[in-house]
Each structure stands twice: as C-alpha cells, then as structure tokens.
Amino acid sequence: MTSPDALRVAYLERVAVSDEAGAIAVAADALDAGVDPEVVLLDVVAAAQREVGERWAAGEWTVVQEHVATHISERVVAAVARHAPAPPPTGSDTVAVACLDGEWHGLPARLLAEVLTRHGWRVEFLGASVPAAQLATHVHRAGPDVVAISSSLASRLPAARRMVEACRATGTPVLAGGPAFGEDGRWARAVGADGWAPDARAAAAMLAADPEGPWFTEEPADGTPVDRAAREEQAVLHARRAELVRHAAAAVRPAVDGPGDGVPDELADDLGHLVDFLAAAVFVDDPSLFDGFVRWVGSVAIPTGLRLDEVGPVLDALAAALADSPRTAALLRGAHGGLPTPVA
Ligand code: B12
Incomplete structure (x- = not known):
C-alpha cells in the first residue's frame, strides 16, 4: 500500500x-x-x-x-x-524550532523540525511553550541562523510578538507558522515576523530558496504591526483576566459569584480561553480572529463548561465591563453576528 x-x-x-x-x-x-x-x-x-x-x-x-x-x-x-534516517546536514545553517509561550501543540513543530532536518538543516527542537525570555537567552547563547515559531492557537499571538522582539534584538530572523497565524499568514505580519509558510514543505522550499530572510517581500497592506492602542487594550485584558472570568461567569451562573464560591474549573477554562482570544484579536486589531473563535465555539459538539446559549450573555457582560476599552467593546458587540441561532 x-x-x-x-x-x-x-x-x-x-x-x-x-x-x-x-x-x-x-x-x-x-x-x-x-x-x-x-x-x-x-x-x-x-x-x-x-x-x-x-x-x-x-x-x-x-x-x-x-x-x-x-x-x-x-x-x-x-x-x-x-x-529512514535523515541525511547528514548539508552545512552549518541552524534553525531553532520553538512553540509560542503557552502553546502545548508541540507535534506540529516537531513535524516541521523533522522535515527541515531532512532538507539538510541542523535543527534544534526547543519544544512546546517556550517563554520569550528563555528563547532570548538561548538565541544569544546558541546563535541559530533562523528561529521558527509554531502555534496552533491564535490566542497565543501576543506571546509571538514578545518572541519576535527577543529574536530581533539578536538580529535573528523569525519564520512563523501554524494555524494561529491565520490561513494566509496575516497575523505573522501583524506580530512582526519576517516570514510565514503554510506548511512544512513550503517552509523547506522557502528556506532553500533564501536561508536568511526576511521572506515577506511587501509591507503589510494595512499599516504598521500592532499599534500602541492595541497593545494597551490587550494589556488591560491580560491584567483583568481573572476578574473578567469571574464577572462573565456570574452573568450566566449567578450562583457562582457568592463569597468563597469558585467558578467551576471547566467554565473558568472556557471563559479564560475566550478572554485570551479576545485579547489576541484586539492585539492584532482584527475582529475576524475573534469572530472565527466564536464560530468555532458554535461548531464544536463536545460538552464543555460554557454552554452555547451562554456565549451571547457572556459577550454582553464583557462588553459592559470593558466599556473603557473601545476596540475591545466593539469586537465583543460585533461577534454576536457569528453566533449560531439557538435551536428552539
Ligand atoms: C493533539 C492536539 C492537542 C494536544 C497537543 C499535544 C501535542 N504534543 O502536540 C493537547 C491535548 C495538548 C491539546 C490541547 C488543546 N487543544 Co488541541 N489539538 C490537537 C490536534 C487534535 C492535533 C494537533 C496536531 O498534531 N496537528 C497536526 C499538525 C501537523 O498540524 P498542522 O497545524 O497542520 O501543522 C503543519 C502546519 O501548521 C505547519 N507548521 C506548524 N508549525 C509551524 C511553524 C513554522 C515556522 C512553519 C513555517 C510551519 C509550521 O507545518 C505543519 C506540518 O506541515 C488539533 C487538531 C488539528 N487540526 O491540528 C487540536 C486543536 C489544534 N486543539 C484545539 C483546542 C481547542 C485545544 C485546547 C484549547 C483544548 C482545551 N479546551 O483544553 C487545548 C489548548 C492547549 C494549549 N494551550 O496549547 C483546537 C483549536 C481550535 C481553535 N479555534 O483554535 C483544534 C484545532 C481541535 C479542533 N478541531 O477544534 N490539543
């Protein structure tokens, strides 16, 4: 076969x-x-x-x-x-492959590492969830020629920006990949990466054609990556994450808001996840990122902490709590349209 x-x-x-x-x-x-x-x-x-x-x-x-x-x-x-062992490296060019901080989908990065090894690169596989500061230390010490960052979850994009900045300080180009960066890699540009490839084959071909980068040849069509307002509103969401999770939980399950009562773990996980995707959408200033997340929530059949009929009220509760963050509140209001109509 x-x-x-x-x-x-x-x-x-x-x-x-x-x-x-x-x-x-x-x-x-x-x-x-x-x-x-x-x-x-x-x-x-x-x-x-x-x-x-x-x-x-x-x-x-x-x-x-x-x-x-x-x-x-x-x-x-x-x-x-x-x-079927890979042939020995063809030169001394080294690529370090790392998952974004908070990203536990290590297998996609591992597959990329295997494929690049087969294309003659020396590969250092740094694994899942690499903190930006640790990456910076490693890049200073080991001096790879390229850093490849991998992520499956768009909620990790703010971490991508920190990792790009850490590499930039050493002059090491960053290639981004994985579904987190969007189907066309648009969020790789937004976080300041030097290139993006849709899959491991394309990444190998790109690196063979130009091992040094930058691989993006045009400026982003819609202006500079991550502006100040985006960073500020994302920082607000990051700082208020726990409080927002409690607030959203109380809006849909009033019983959990009493003193000493905790938000059930599964609900807290799902709401934390929602706040993280919201923060990432604000960060790259692209409502379609959060809309995509809301559509995904509506499409998964698995029972989770957050019920589908609770998503709309959660968006409303968060919009009210975040009225001082205009982009965030607008994203939350806009995302309602992506919710599936409840079955009567
Ligand atoms: C296995 C798995 C897990 C495992 C991962 C273990 C591991 N060792 O990797 C665990 C259990 C940890 C996990 C956890 C979660 N997961 Co998960 N997981 C998966 C699953 C089923 C497979 C992942 C995988 O191996 N994919 C196969 C590869 C090869 O993926 P690939 O993206 O096609 O990779 C190619 C390209 O992207 C590219 N590429 C990848 N990296 C790079 C880097 C560079 C530089 C370049 C150029 C290219 C490149 O090259 C690769 C090879 O061609 C996916 C389903 C899926 N569609 O991938 C869900 C999936 C990614 N998970 C999902 C979710 C929701 C989660 C959780 C949030 C679940 C939860 N509620 O806890 C957590 C989040 C954990 C976290 N913070 O990271 C969702 C994400 C949906 C979304 N809207 O974002 C998915 C899509 C499942 C689904 N169908 O809904 N998960």
Whole structure:
C-alpha cells in the first residue's frame, strides 16, 4: 500500500484501537515500499492528527482517544527517523524550532523540525511553550541562523510578538507558522515576523530558496504591526483576566459569584480561553480572529463548561465591563453576528 490516503485510513484504524505497534508498522511498511518519509510524516501522520481533531470536535472521540492518538503519532515520528534516517546536514545553517509561550501543540513543530532536518538543516527542537525570555537567552547563547515559531492557537499571538522582539534584538530572523497565524499568514505580519509558510514543505522550499530572510517581500497592506492602542487594550485584558472570568461567569451562573464560591474549573477554562482570544484579536486589531473563535465555539459538539446559549450573555457582560476599552467593546458587540441561532 503506497497511496497517502489509503495509508492515512490504515493508520487511523490502528490509532483508533490504541495499536501503537500496528501504527508504527503501517509507517515502516510504507517506507519499505518506497514511500517518501516526508509523505509519511505530512500526508499520513499530520493529516491523521487533523482528522483526530475533527473527530474530537464532532464529539466522536474523547479527549483520551485524542491523547492516545497523539502519543502514538509522536512515537511514529521517532520511528520514521530511525527507520529512514535523515541525511547528514548539508552545512552549518541552524534553525531553532520553538512553540509560542503557552502553546502545548508541540507535534506540529516537531513535524516541521523533522522535515527541515531532512532538507539538510541542523535543527534544534526547543519544544512546546517556550517563554520569550528563555528563547532570548538561548538565541544569544546558541546563535541559530533562523528561529521558527509554531502555534496552533491564535490566542497565543501576543506571546509571538514578545518572541519576535527577543529574536530581533539578536538580529535573528523569525519564520512563523501554524494555524494561529491565520490561513494566509496575516497575523505573522501583524506580530512582526519576517516570514510565514503554510506548511512544512513550503517552509523547506522557502528556506532553500533564501536561508536568511526576511521572506515577506511587501509591507503589510494595512499599516504598521500592532499599534500602541492595541497593545494597551490587550494589556488591560491580560491584567483583568481573572476578574473578567469571574464577572462573565456570574452573568450566566449567578450562583457562582457568592463569597468563597469558585467558578467551576471547566467554565473558568472556557471563559479564560475566550478572554485570551479576545485579547489576541484586539492585539492584532482584527475582529475576524475573534469572530472565527466564536464560530468555532458554535461548531464544536463536545460538552464543555460554557454552554452555547451562554456565549451571547457572556459577550454582553464583557462588553459592559470593558466599556473603557473601545476596540475591545466593539469586537465583543460585533461577534454576536457569528453566533449560531439557538435551536428552539
Ligand atoms: C493533539 C492536539 C492537542 C494536544 C497537543 C499535544 C501535542 N504534543 O502536540 C493537547 C491535548 C495538548 C491539546 C490541547 C488543546 N487543544 Co488541541 N489539538 C490537537 C490536534 C487534535 C492535533 C494537533 C496536531 O498534531 N496537528 C497536526 C499538525 C501537523 O498540524 P498542522 O497545524 O497542520 O501543522 C503543519 C502546519 O501548521 C505547519 N507548521 C506548524 N508549525 C509551524 C511553524 C513554522 C515556522 C512553519 C513555517 C510551519 C509550521 O507545518 C505543519 C506540518 O506541515 C488539533 C487538531 C488539528 N487540526 O491540528 C487540536 C486543536 C489544534 N486543539 C484545539 C483546542 C481547542 C485545544 C485546547 C484549547 C483544548 C482545551 N479546551 O483544553 C487545548 C489548548 C492547549 C494549549 N494551550 O496549547 C483546537 C483549536 C481550535 C481553535 N479555534 O483554535 C483544534 C484545532 C481541535 C479542533 N478541531 O477544534 N490539543
């Protein structure tokens, strides 16, 4: 079997029954049959992981099944590296691959690291959730030629800006990637990155064509990245996060606001997540980021702390509490349109 689609289906079948050895065998057999290791990594493992996400969001798979799948995929990535070792680096150019601070989706970054290794780069994989200050220290000490920052969650974009600034201080170019930066990479520009690529193949091709960057060739169409008002309103949201979570929770579940009563963990998580996406949208000054988040909340079938019928009242409560932050309040009011109509 060598077709990527058939391999993905076979791989997911093994993953679905927690069969780690079977999943590794699907990958190893494909390599033995002459399938390019990059195809196994990107068109089988990565594509399967995205499908796992869809199954989870549709309520078909539990969080535990997703965790098992991700564990197996990590083992398969390592098995591919053992079974079909990358050729030695072609030069001394080094890329450091790091996830944004607060970003725990490490596998996408790991896949990028594997692919770049196969394209002759020396790769330092710094892992998930790298704090900007730690990245700065590392870049000073190790002096990579390029820093690649990875993120799946747009809520982490303010951290991207801090990481870009840390690298800029050393003159190291930053390449950004992952769904957090938007389908066309527009938020990579907004946080000041030097380039963006949609996937690992495109990143390898871009770095081969120009290892030094900057890769963005035009100025952002809509002005300078992250203006002062955006930073200030984002900082307000960051500073008031805990209070806003309590305020929003009290608006939809009055019982949780009494002294000593805590907001249930799941509700607090979801509301914290909402405030973080709001802050990121304010930061890059793009309502479509928050609208996209609200649409996503409306589309996931999994039971969470925040019920769908509570989202509208939460947006209203936050808009009232944030009346002094005009961009934020406008974003909250505008996001109502993206909410699905409640089923009667
Ligand atoms: C596994 C997983 C997790 C695991 C991650 C473990 C790990 N070791 O990675 C855990 C359990 C930690 C997790 C947690 C959460 N997750 Co999650 N997760 C996933 C899942 C199912 C797979 C991730 C993955 O491996 N993807 C496969 C790869 C390869 O992704 P990729 O983006 O296509 O990668 C390519 C490109 O983006 C690019 N690329 C990536 N990085 C870079 C960097 C550079 C420089 C370049 C050039 C290119 C590049 O190259 C890659 C290869 O071609 C995704 C589903 C999905 N669609 O990805 C959800 C998903 C990303 N998670 C999601 C959510 C909501 C969460 C949580 C908030 C859930 C919760 N309520 O707690 C938390 C947040 C945790 C955090 N703060 O980071 C949502 C995000 C939705 C949104 N609107 O933002 C998704 C999309 C699920 C869904 N369908 O709704 N998750």
